[in-house]
Amino acid sequence: MRHSGSTVEGARDAAHVRRLNLERVLAAAMSREGPFTRAELIEATGLSAPTVGSLAISLIRHGLLTDLGSGPSRGGRRPGHMEFNRRHGFVAAIDLGPTRTRLAVADLTGELLLRRVVNTPENKQPRALLNALAHETRELLRAADVPVSRLLAVGAGAPGAVDPASGTIVGVAANLRGWRHVPVAAILHTALDAPVVVENDVNLAVLGEHWKGAAREHDNCVFLSFGTGIGAGIMVNGRVHHGHHALAGEIGLMCMGPQFVNVDFAPRGNLETLAGLGALRDRWHRSGDAADWLPDLFLAAANGDRDAHTIVEEVSTLVGIAAANVSCTMDPSLVVLGGALGMQEPLLLRVRQIVERIMPVPPAVVASALDKDAPLWGSLLMAIGEARERVRRQLGRRPHHESVHKGVSA
Amino acid sequence: MRHSGSTVEGARDAAHVRRLNLERVLAAAMSREGPFTRAELIEATGLSAPTVGSLAISLIRHGLLTDLGSGPSRGGRRPGHMEFNRRHGFVAAIDLGPTRTRLAVADLTGELLLRRVVNTPENKQPRALLNALAHETRELLRAADVPVSRLLAVGAGAPGAVDPASGTIVGVAANLRGWRHVPVAAILHTALDAPVVVENDVNLAVLGEHWKGAAREHDNCVFLSFGTGIGAGIMVNGRVHHGHHALAGEIGLMCMGPQFVNVDFAPRGNLETLAGLGALRDRWHRSGDAADWLPDLFLAAANGDRDAHTIVEEVSTLVGIAAANVSCTMDPSLVVLGGALGMQEPLLLRVRQIVERIMPVPPAVVASALDKDAPLWGSLLMAIGEARERVRRQLGRRPHHESVHKGVSA
DNA sequence: AGACTTAATTAAGATGATTAAATAACGACC
DNA sequence: GGTCGTTATTTAATCATCTTAATTAAGTCT
Numbered sequence: 001m002r003h004s005g006s007t008v009e010g011a012r013d014a015a016h017v018r019r020l021n022l023e024r025v026l027a028a029a030m031s032r033e034g035p036f037t038r039a040e041l042i043e044a045t046g047l048s049a050p051t052v053g054s055l056a057i058s059l060i061r062h063g064l065l066t067d068l069g070s071g072p073s074r075g076g077r078r079p080g081h082m083e084f085n086r087r088h089g090f091v092a093a094i095d096l097g098p099t100r101t102r103l104a105v106a107d108l109t110g111e112l113l114l115r116r117v118v119n120t121p122e123n124k125q126p127r128a129l130l131n132a133l134a135h136e137t138r139e140l141l142r143a144a145d146v147p148v149s150r151l152l153a154v155g156a157g158a159p160g161a162v163d164p165a166s167g168t169i170v171g172v173a174a175n176l177r178g179w180r181h182v183p184v185a186a187i188l189h190t191a192l193d194a195p196v197v198v199e200n201d202v203n204l205a206v207l208g209e210h211w212k213g214a215a216r217e218h219d220n221c222v223f224l225s226f227g228t229g230i231g232a233g234i235m236v237n238g239r240v241h242h243g244h245h246a247l248a249g250e251i252g253l254m255c256m257g258p259q260f261v262n263v264d265f266a267p268r269g270n271l272e273t274l275a276g277l278g279a280l281r282d283r284w285h286r287s288g289d290a291a292d293w294l295p296d297l298f299l300a301a302a303n304g305d306r307d308a309h310t311i312v313e314e315v316s317t318l319v320g321i322a323a324a325n326v327s328c329t330m331d332p333s334l335v336v337l338g339g340a341l342g343m344q345e346p347l348l349l350r351v352r353q354i355v356e357r358i359m360p361v362p363p364a365v366v367a368s369a370l371d372k373d374a375p376l377w378g379s380l381l382m383a384i385g386e387a388r389e390r391v392r393r394q395l396g397r398r399p400h401h402e403s404v405h406k407g408v409s410a
Numbered sequence: 411m412r413h414s415g416s417t418v419e420g421a422r423d424a425a426h427v428r429r430l431n432l433e434r435v436l437a438a439a440m441s442r443e444g445p446f447t448r449a450e451l452i453e454a455t456g457l458s459a460p461t462v463g464s465l466a467i468s469l470i471r472h473g474l475l476t477d478l479g480s481g482p483s484r485g486g487r488r489p490g491h492m493e494f495n496r497r498h499g500f501v502a503a504i505d506l507g508p509t510r511t512r513l514a515v516a517d518l519t520g521e522l523l524l525r526r527v528v529n530t531p532e533n534k535q536p537r538a539l540l541n542a543l544a545h546e547t548r549e550l551l552r553a554a555d556v557p558v559s560r561l562l563a564v565g566a567g568a569p570g571a572v573d574p575a576s577g578t579i580v581g582v583a584a585n586l587r588g589w590r591h592v593p594v595a596a597i598l599h600t601a602l603d604a605p606v607v608v609e610n611d612v613n614l615a616v617l618g619e620h621w622k623g624a625a626r627e628h629d630n631c632v633f634l635s636f637g638t639g640i641g642a643g644i645m646v647n648g649r650v651h652h653g654h655h656a657l658a659g660e661i662g663l664m665c666m667g668p669q670f671v672n673v674d675f676a677p678r679g680n681l682e683t684l685a686g687l688g689a690l691r692d693r694w695h696r697s698g699d700a701a702d703w704l705p706d707l708f709l710a711a712a713n714g715d716r717d718a719h720t721i722v723e724e725v726s727t728l729v730g731i732a733a734a735n736v737s738c739t740m741d742p743s744l745v746v747l748g749g750a751l752g753m754q755e756p757l758l759l760r761v762r763q764i765v766e767r768i769m770p771v772p773p774a775v776v777a778s779a780l781d782k783d784a785p786l787w788g789s790l791l792m793a794i795g796e797a798r799e800r801v802r803r804q805l806g807r808r809p810h811h812e813s814v815h816k817g818v819s820a
Numbered sequence: 821a822g823a824c825t826t827a828a829t830t831a832a833g834a835t836g837a838t839t840a841a842a843t844a845a846c847g848a849c850c
Numbered sequence: 851g852g853t854c855g856t857t858a859t860t861t862a863a864t865c866a867t868c869t870t871a872a873t874t875a876a877g878t879c880t
Binding site: 047070073074 | 865868874876878
């Protein structure tokens with residue numbers, strides 16, 4: 001549920017300045033661990049003392065800051081301590097996976113309150129499934145002692161092509177057949193009575209890694225997910241790049257050489273059909289869940305099994321080429337590998353080797369630090385962003401005036 | 411010569427609002443063809459009449475707007491017409507190519523005054539060559555009747571890896587051997603006494619096509635240049651994407667299949683060595699300038715020459731794969747093909763076919779509208795951006811006060 | 821006890837936006 | 851040809867919000 005700004009991008013008057021300064025102070029307050037004083041906010045924001053004082057009062061009135069009373073003196077008047085009120089609002093995250101769904105509840109700073117992993121309900125229509133997950137989320141909120149009214153935003157992730165603008169799953173997700181044009185945001189919004197932002201799971205993974213994982217400080221990076229499906233989350237200047245049809249990062253479609261062009265092309269020559277877990281399973285003559293046979297494959301390859309070695313070698317090469325080709329296109333400072341296949345150490349080494357051969361100034365290539373939780377963290381971050389947006393809008397309105405009576409000046 | 415903001419990202423006070431509003435009015439004034447009235451500015455900016463009046467006076471004082479006196483009435487008071495003063499400042503563009511160098515002078519709206527194409531001086535050291543081009547630029551300014559003091563900014567383009575932040579050519583350019591760490595911006599700045607912004611030629615091409623060419627309105631697009639060198643200019647949300655080491659778009663490095671990985675790799679398997687004009691020339695057993703034999707090749711292919719057909723077919727396929735792979739990574743709404751090879755019609759058709767086979771929602775694939783002039787237009791746009799920046803900084807300072815005497819209020 | 825320190829608030833002044841009213845200059849109409 | 855309404859712009863009054871300077875508050879230190 002995104003609101004497109006109805007106003008003409010903000011009137012440029014004094015009130016605008018006030019909003020900007022409020023955000024500055026709020027950002028300074030949130031970035032700080034524990035309590036702080038007005039003086040520290042003055043230092044951090046560069047604003048004048050009276051302004052910070054006034055803004056602090058405003059934020060305390062709104063409940064975003066908690067007044068902690070005065071602290072110990074440092075040689076002068078005792079400072080008034082305060083603290084960001086983390087419990088002013090909460091967010092929930094739902095990472096809908098093909099087999100497992102991860103849920104989490106956190107406060108506005110991203111501190112995790114509770115999390116839960118459930119089996120994704122099978123054989124359910126999208127709407128029913130989402131309602132079941134909403135129910136699960138409400139239970140989690142109750143368990144975390146969070147009143148539903150305090151839920152400010154929900155972040156949801158799903159595999160496949162997602163249009164964040166409309167909060168809809170537009171394409172078919174790997175293992176979630178039949179999900180076409182499902183208005184995920186709308187359904188969850190109704191069920192949870194909070195704004196919902198929806199995003200592709202790989203895009204969430206890159207957000208998560210950037211926030212809490214291996215990609216901290218890397219404002220230009222990519223997350224490459226190699227599992228049953230193959231996709232990339234692309235971060236440009238600290239923001240996720242979606243592309244024009246929300247298809248950016250669909251590197252599963254990548255063509256791996258001229259030999260794959262003229263054949264009966266569609267489903268037989270691209271990266272996903274060559275290097276997805278499906279292809280590996282077939283070549284390794286196994287079936288069932290990848291967790292059962294994937295480690296075997298890499299163990300066998302390490303132990304000199306000819307077939308296994310060939311499979312690993314060839315797939316690693318393909319993955320390496322993909323990573324290198326994305327790198328020469330985007331020039332990220334970091335490439336994060338994820339997904340069941342992407343987390344395999346031998347593959348990582350081979351990918352790094354290939355990338356370093358091809359790129360004159362190669363990006364670092366590392367494994368995901370958050371692994372399967374990466375999209376969940378990304379969902380949380382996205383939800384926090386939406387929640388802060390909501391808070392900002394709240395702050396725009398004047399607080400409940402407690403009719404301050406003052407002597408009328410002559 | 412870029413200045414990194416010394417202030418802490420702008421003090422958020424009333425003066426800040428003033429600056430923002432000045433920019434609003436200026437943008438509205440520049441976007442308009444011909445004269446306009448205050449009333450129109452009020453309508454366009456959403457600001458109040460007194461504010462616009464005051465800002466207009468300020469801009470007229472600074473010489474950015476020209477007062478044209480009052481125009482015809484529309485049933486009421488006659489409106490005061492004014493006009494953006496295009497001759498308030500000028501910009502120059504220099505597109506340094508391996509064989510030809512293009513120069514242009516334009517006003518602040520991008521209206522071309524004069525242009526010139528010269529042979530790139532050969533056998534000169536970088537510094538001498540740049541000084542020669544600066545001399546050429548000054549001549550062009552004189553011919554266009556532009557005083558050097560009115561030159562507000564210069565945009566320069568060069569092949570190879572350019573670091574726009576420092577205005578330096580860092581890598582080796584295709585036909586300009588020996589250009590390593592040449593401080594282009596600094597040299598030209600000294601020679602022309604104006605700020606210089608330097609950018610990679612392919613990045614400029616995408617800027618140019620977006621501004622005046624085939625990519626208008628396409629805020630997510632890529633320009634693929636296929637000539638002796640191969641590279642891409644990548645536009646994300648209306649801005650050129652540079653990547654972390656200014657290597658974004660170096661798709662000449664792209665690996666075209668696993669068969670090219672394990673061979674003695676470095677210079678023999680990537681896109682540029684397979685599909686660059688050098689490779690074509692060798693396969694077609696020719697030598698000299700591509701203009702002499704490239705049309706022959708495509709003509710022969712069209713006329714059924716077996717060898718030519720094979721060459722064209724194979725190269726087109728490689729180009730198509732590259733375009734498709736960039737597309738699935740970036741999801742642009744448009745792919746523009748340029749460069750001597752990229753402008754060949756049969757290649758375009760094949761590329762379009764491949765891209766449409768691979769992408770579920772394919773981008774449009776078109777030939778460059780500006781052809782060899784694309785980087786020049788991009789340079790102009792970049793220079794105009796820099797010039798406007800300079801003007802904005804000027805506007806920050808108070809105009810020469812003509813000591814307005816007024817009665818002191820009691 | 822008095823002097824200096826640090827923190828926060830109050831007061832006064834400056835800037836620049838807005839609304840409301842005034843002015844300017846015209847067309848139209850009886 | 852005077853009144854009236856219309857359009858464009860300016861002037862005046864008001865308001866919001868920032869800043870600096872002064873003041874109050876509540877200590878520490880010698």
